[in-house]
Amino acid sequence: INYTGAEANVAVSLSVMGEKTDFVTKMPDSDISACAIKMLKSYGVGIDNIVTGGDRLGLYYLERGASQRASKIIYDRKYSAISMARRDEFDWKKIFKDAGVFHFTGITAGLGGEMAEICIDACREAKKAGLLVTCDLNYRRALWSKDEARQVMGNLMPYVDVLICNEEDAACVFGMSADGSDIIAGKLNDQGYSELARKIKDVYGVPAVAFTLRTSISASDNDWAGMLFINDQSYFSRKYRIHLVDRVGGGDSFSAAVIYVLNNRFEPQKAIEFAVAASCLKQTIEMDFNLATVEEIERLMEGDGSGRVVR
Amino acid sequence: INYTGAEANVAVSLSVMGEKTDFVTKMPDSDISACAIKMLKSYGVGIDNIVTGGDRLGLYYLERGASQRASKIIYDRKYSAISMARRDEFDWKKIFKDAGVFHFTGITAGLGGEMAEICIDACREAKKAGLLVTCDLNYRRALWSKDEARQVMGNLMPYVDVLICNEEDAACVFGMSADGSDIIAGKLNDQGYSELARKIKDVYGVPAVAFTLRTSISASDNDWAGMLFINDQSYFSRKYRIHLVDRVGGGDSFSAAVIYVLNNRFEPQKAIEFAVAASCLKQTIEMDFNLATVEEIERLMEGDGSGRVVR
Amino acid sequence: INYTGAEANVAVSLSVMGEKTDFVTKMPDSDISACAIKMLKSYGVGIDNIVTGGDRLGLYYLERGASQRASKIIYDRKYSAISMARRDEFDWKKIFKDAGVFHFTGITAGLGGEMAEICIDACREAKKAGLLVTCDLNYRRALWSKDEARQVMGNLMPYVDVLICNEEDAACVFGMSADGSDIIAGKLNDQGYSELARKIKDVYGVPAVAFTLRTSISASDNDWAGMLFINDQSYFSRKYRIHLVDRVGGGDSFSAAVIYVLNNRFEPQKAIEFAVAASCLKQTIEMDFNLATVEEIERLMEGDGSGRVVR
Amino acid sequence: INYTGAEANVAVSLSVMGEKTDFVTKMPDSDISACAIKMLKSYGVGIDNIVTGGDRLGLYYLERGASQRASKIIYDRKYSAISMARRDEFDWKKIFKDAGVFHFTGITAGLGGEMAEICIDACREAKKAGLLVTCDLNYRRALWSKDEARQVMGNLMPYVDVLICNEEDAACVFGMSADGSDIIAGKLNDQGYSELARKIKDVYGVPAVAFTLRTSISASDNDWAGMLFINDQSYFSRKYRIHLVDRVGGGDSFSAAVIYVLNNRFEPQKAIEFAVAASCLKQTIEMDFNLATVEEIERLMEGDGSGRVVR
C-alpha cells in the first residue's frame, strides 16, 4: 500500500540528484498526509506549496509480478483531495516565483473535476513566468477514455517544451505509433520512433520529445533504452538488459533525469544516455523513488555496469 | 515448514479457478489441523469429508534453492494420520455423491499401511459412480522403491482416465522413457514423448496422458511446456522460460488445470496451452498454491507475457 | 551490518566441509565479540587463540546490488582491535602446534600498524613448523595504495606455497595482467592466465597459483570459473553462469575449497573443479559463509546443476 | 491498515463460537474486497448476501497505544461502498429467511446517505420475520453529531430487543448517564448503571440492556466487567484486570457473546459472566477478531485465569 504519485517521484529523484524542488498538490489535514510530508522532507523536497484540505489521500495497492506474472496495481484514488481540488486553490504566480521548470503528468490532468483546467492554468502561468514546461504523457485507461485524454492533453501540448512518453502512451493519446515496432514481441524500430517524434512536433508543436523504449523479455527481465528528439534530430541511447527489482517509478525517474540534463545543459547524446542510465538504476531499487546519485548514474553511463562490489 | 500436500494443492487451485472441490484426508484433532482446515475453507475447498483421528499431521521443511543450488525438501511425514488411516474410515459412496472427478497422486498411494488399498477402494467406487479418474504419478524415492511403486501404481492404472506425469516419474515407476531426451542436459524430444504416451496407453490401458516438460537452465531459470496425448494424438504447448519464484506445487497446479480443462471441455490444443500457462504462473507465485485466476491464465495464453503492469 | 572478515569466512567454510580449523585474531572484551565468537563456535571453528583486547570490532555495512546496480560495502574498520594489535600478542609457535595449513589474506596485511610485520612473523614461524602457507591476495584500495601493497605483499610471497587471487588483484598488487582479458567486457583469455601465473612464479617464487575467473554479465548474473597453476601446468575448470544471491564471500569460499583439496590431495583438475563448484554454491547462499557440504559440492561437480528439488 | 468493521467482527466471533452467521454489506468489485471475503470465508462467515458495487472499501489506520499513550484510529471510510448504498439493494425478506438474530450497530446507522433508512428497513423486516434484534449503540463523533445520533437511534430503538452499550455511548446518544460514575477517574457505580438501564427501558422501550464497564488504569491496563439488565433485574459480572494486547474489537466480541448466550439460553448471571470473559480474552489477542473458543471462554469463567501454560 502506498500513496506516492508520479510527480512526487520526479521531485524526490531530482532532490537526490541535488536539484532544488517543490511539490505542489492538495492533501487532507491528517496524520497520513503528515507521514507523506515527512517523507518528502527527508529527501529535501519543498512542501510549502501543498494545499491542505479535502477528505482523503489517494492510495494504491501494488502486487509485484515476477517472470510471466505481471505486476498489478489497484488504485483507491477516487475522491482524493487532489482530484476534487478547485482552480482557485492554487496561486501559480506565487508558486512559480524563482522556479525554472514546471513538470506535470497526464495522470494529474486526467483525475477529473477541475484538474484539466488547473493544469491549463498552471501551464499558462508557467510560460508567462518564463519556465520550461515538461510533461509526461502517462496515459491511464482507468482514469479516462482515449478520446477524453486526446482532447485534454491536446489542449495542453501548446505549452509543453519537452514531452516525455512511451510508444503505448503516444498511441493511446495521440493515435500515432512508431511504424514497425511491436512492443510485446520485443521489436523496436529506430526509424519509426524518429518519425513519431517528428509527427508529434508537427501536429502539436512540441519542440522536443523524449521516449523510453522498453521491451519486455518477461516481467523479470526487460530491455531498456531511450531516444531524445531535439532540434529536429534523434539521439538513441545504449540499451540495458535489466533484471527488474521494481519497475514502478521507472518512467518517473526518466522524467526527473530529463529535467536534470536540461537544467544542466548536457549535450543531447549525453543527455539521453544519462536519463536512461538513471532510470535503469531506479528499476534495480525497491519502491517508487530513484535513490541513485549523479555520481552513480555517471559511473553506469561510463561503462562500469559489471556490478563489481564498490568498496 | 509447511503441511500442505499434493492433493490439497490441486483442490485449492481448482477452487481458485471457480470449481467446486472437496478434500478427503485424515487429520488428528488438533489446533494444527484446525489451521490447515481454516486455510482450505478460506479458498472455498469443501472439508466435510475429512476424517478426524490419528496422532499427527505430516510436515515438510523446504529450503528454497537458487541458481546452481537445488531446493531441498525434508519430510517429517512418518506416522502421520493419513499414512496410518484404515480402509473402513472412508465411505467412498457417500464421498462421491454428486462428484464429477476423482483425483489422487502416487504420493498418497505410496504412504504405506493401508493407503494403497484405500486408493484402490476409492478408484473402484469412483468408476462405479461414473466419475472421471485422474492421477498424478508423482514418484517419491523417499517413500518407496521403484518396484513397489510399479506394482501398486500398475494395479491402479486400469481405473485411471487421465494420467499426469513427467518423464522422470514414468522412468522410475514404469521403467519407460522418452527416447532422445536428456533432462539434465536440457534436451527434449517431442517424438519420444508421443511414443512414451502411446506405450503407457498400450501397456496400462490409460486412454489419456498429460506430460509436464521441464528443462532446467538452473535452479533459478527453467523452461516449461507440456504435452497432452488424447484420442491417440499428441498436442504440444508453447514453451515458457520461467524465472522461478517457487517451483514447489508446479506439478499440482498442472494437474488442477488439466482437471479444469476436462471439466470445461476445452479443445485438446487449447487444453494443454491452458494447463501449461496455469502452471507457469504458479511457479511465479510463492508457496504451494496456484492463486492465478482463469482470467489471468487466459491473458498469459493469449500472448501477453510481457509483464507490463496491470493497472 | 556485519563483522565477519575474510579469514573467518574461510575458517567457517572449512569447518562445514569437516576440517578442523582455528581462527586467530584480536577482539575487544565486549558482548559484540561474544556474539561473533558464539557464531564461530556454532560452526565448530576453534576460538582458543583469539587475543582479547583493544577498543572495537571492525564493522561493515553492505547494500546488496542488483542488475546494473553494484553492491556497495562501507567499512567502519578503522581503530579495530586487530588493526591496532601488537607483534608480541601472538605466540605463533603455540598457535601452529599440530596445525597443517596457515592461511592469511592481503586485507589483514594491509590493516596498518604492526599488521604487516605480524604477518611476516606468522609466515616465518609457519614455514619453520612445516605448515603449508596459503594466501589470498585480496587487494582493497580503501586500505592502502598499490605501491604499499606491492612492497608488503612482495615481502610475504617467499613464504607462500599457494597464492589465490583474481586478475584485478594481480594487476593492482603486482602490476601484472593476463594479456587479452577484459573483465568488464566479459572477455577472458586462457592463455593469458597461464602466462600470468608463470610470471608470478618466476618473479615471486610462488610455486602454485589459483585464479578465480569472474565475468560479470550484470550485478545479478555472473560467469564463474577458475584456474589452478601447479607443477608448471594450468588446469581450467568448467564455467558456471550464476544467478547471484550474494557474491560477498565468494572468494573466501574459493580459498577454503583450495585448502580443502590440498589437504585431501585431490588431482589438480578435480581440485580446481571442486573449488569452483564450492564457490559457485556460496554465491547462491545469503551472507558471507559457504554452508555447502562436500556432498553438495560434489553433486554439483558431477553435473547435476539442474536444480531439481532434492527430496 | 485494516478494513474490518464492527458487524464483521461480531460475525467472525460468533462463527468461532460455532454459530452459523451471515454478513450483509456492500463492497466494490475489487481484489481488496476479495481479500476481505476470503478472510470471512476462512472463519466460516456466510458471504452470499454481500451486495457488489460502489467505488471503495472503507479503511482505517490504527496506531496502537501503550501506557499513557492512547491508541489512535484514523478513518478513511468516506465514500465507501456501504456508506453510499441504496435502500433497494437489500432484499431483507430473502436475507432473513431461516435467520434467528439480526445485529447492527450505531456506526452503520450513522454512515449517512440512505443508511439510517436501510437500518429501519432491516429492523422492520426482522421483526416481521420473528428475529431477535440486537444493537450495539457505538457512538462515533467523527460520523455524526449527538443530536443526529439521538434522532436516528431513537427511531430504531422500538425494534431493538437487546441494546448493547457503554456509559459513554448512552451519555452521547441518549443524554443519560449513570449517576456517581466517573470513567476517567476509574470509579463505577453499580446502582447508577441499574437505574440507567431502567431509564433506557422506560424511555425507549428496550426490554434488555447489556453494559460493558471499562475503567482505564492506563492505555496498557484496564479493568473490565459487564452488567446485564433483563426482566427488570440487573446482573453484574466479576471484574478482570486486563493487561491489554489490543482493545480494538473488545466491544464487538462482547456483542457476539451476548448474542451467543441469548441463542443458547444461558441464565442471566452466567450469560453476563460469559460475555465479559469472552470480551476479556479478545483484548489479549491481536487484531479485531475474537478467536477464543467457547471452551476457552468457559475455562476463564470457571476461574482458571492464572495463565498456567496449557499443554
Next chain:
Amino acid sequence: INYTGAEANVAVSLSVMGEKTDFVTKMPDSDISACAIKMLKSYGVGIDNIVTGGDRLGLYYLERGASQRASKIIYDRKYSAISMARRDEFDWKKIFKDAGVFHFTGITAGLGGEMAEICIDACREAKKAGLLVTCDLNYRRALWSKDEARQVMGNLMPYVDVLICNEEDAACVFGMSADGSDIIAGKLNDQGYSELARKIKDVYGVPAVAFTLRTSISASDNDWAGMLFINDQSYFSRKYRIHLVDRVGGGDSFSAAVIYVLNNRFEPQKAIEFAVAASCLKQTIEMDFNLATVEEIERLMEGDGSGRVVR
C-alpha cells in the same frame, strides 16, 4: 515451532553460566537434527554422546499467552527418536566418565517405550560412578496418568540427591500437597512447603528438595520465589513480581541454577536466592534458554532490580 526439551534447556543454561556440560539424547540423522546440534554447539554444550537414529525429532508449537489468555503448547513429539530409543543404545559408563552431576526430568521418564528403564539404568550407573543425581519432577498429563508417573518416578527417587519440583507436580505425582496453599488464588503457605519437603524426604528418601513457588497474578504477571529444603532445614528466597516475557523454560533455568549452586558450594540461603534470581531473569527473555550470566544473576540478587539501563 521449536524442538528444544527440558534437559537441553538446562544444559544451555549451565554452559552460559560457565559450566562444562554434555547433552545425552537420540536424534535422527537429518538436517533438522543438524540445526539443533549447531545451536547446542554455539552455547558450548557437548554433543559427543548424542545417539544417531530413529525417524523424527519431537516438536512443539507454542502460542504465547497474555493477561488472562494462557499460553498454549501443542506437542508433536509422538514417535520421536528419543521416545523410541532402546536401553542398549546408551553406554552410561562411558558417558559418565569425568562427569560430576547427572540431571534428568520426569518428562523423559514418561516418554514411554524403554525410557523409564533407560532412566533407571542411567541413575544406577551415575550413583556407581559417584555422580550427584538431580531430577526435575516435571509432570505432563499429556504423557502419562498420575498412577503411571507415581510408579515410575517412585522407583527413580532412591537414586535422586536433589529433587526439583513445584507444588502441582508433587500433588500429581506423589499425591502430596502443601497445606494451606492455593496456587490459582495466589496464596502460598511457607509452613506447608516445609512439611511437604519433609514428607517427600520421609517417604522417598530424597535428601534435598528445591521448590519453585509461582503465583499467577495473570498470564502476564507472576510472583516468583523458591524454597530449598536441605539438611532438614528450609530456606525461602525473596519474591519477584515478574512481568513475563516468556515463562517457558523458567523451571529448567531454575534446575540449571540449582545444579550450579551445588557445584559451586553456595550456602543454602545464597543458593536459593541465586536459583530464583536466575530463573526470574529467564522469564524476562524470549525463548526457552536462560541467557543470563552469573554476573547478571548476582547483580539482580544483590538488589539492583531497578532496571536502570546498564551502559
Next chain:
Amino acid sequence: INYTGAEANVAVSLSVMGEKTDFVTKMPDSDISACAIKMLKSYGVGIDNIVTGGDRLGLYYLERGASQRASKIIYDRKYSAISMARRDEFDWKKIFKDAGVFHFTGITAGLGGEMAEICIDACREAKKAGLLVTCDLNYRRALWSKDEARQVMGNLMPYVDVLICNEEDAACVFGMSADGSDIIAGKLNDQGYSELARKIKDVYGVPAVAFTLRTSISASDNDWAGMLFINDQSYFSRKYRIHLVDRVGGGDSFSAAVIYVLNNRFEPQKAIEFAVAASCLKQTIEMDFNLATVEEIERLMEGDGSGRVVR
C-alpha cells in the same frame, strides 16, 4: 544498532513540537552520515551547521530490558568524528546568529579530546550572543571518572541558565544528594530535592534546575515525575506510573520539553507538568525520539491518561 545522540534527540523532539532547531556536530563524509542527516531532515531539524570530517560515526547497541532484566547499552563511540573534533572547526558566532537557546549535555563534554574546551567556547559565545544556555548533566561512567566530570562540568556551570539532571547525575558529578531518597528502593523525598537544587544554585550559581524523578518498580514499570526549581521555589509535577515501551531518550525528551516551556513562557507549575507529561509519552514510544505533539502532551496533562482510543 543506532547512531543518535542525546542532543539529536532533543533537537528532533523540539522540531516535532514545532520549534525551529539546528543540530551542531561533526560527522564523516559517508553514506551512514547521509542516513543520519536524512532522518534529521525528515523531522525538520536544521543540518547546515554540521561539520564534515573524521573517520567514523559513533554507534551504540541496545538490548531492551524487561521486568527484572535491565536494558543494556554497548557503546562503540570511540574514535568518532565528534570525539576527535578540533576547536577551530566550529564558528560559534555564525552558528548562534538568530538563535535563542543553546543546549548541550555532559556526554558531549565528556567525550575527551578537545570536546570540553569546545563546550566552553560554545557557552562563552552563547552568553555573548544573549542565548539562554541549558545543560543536561547526563553523567556516563564509561566516558570519564567522577573527578574528571566534576572539574569539567564545574567549569561549564557558570554559563548555564537551566540545569537538567537526575539525582544520580548530581551525586556522581557534584557529590551532592537529596537526603532521604533511595532510588533503588523507590523512595523519593520532596524536601531533599528542593534542598539539592538550592545547593546546586549556591555552589555553582545555576539559577534554575529541573529534576527528573524516576522510581523503578521494575525494568517494565516506572514511576515518573519531575521538579522545577526556579526563582528560589520548587514545583513538583504529578506522578505517572509508566508501563515502559522504551525508556531510552526519556531524559532527552524532558530536556526538549523544558526548552519548549522556557521558550513559550509557561508558568512554572504548568511548565514542569508539561515537561513530565512529554517525557512520559516518550517512554511509551519505541526508539529514542519523542514523537508526541504539543496537543497530545496537553491532552495527557489535562488528565485524560485513560488511554481511550482516539478516533
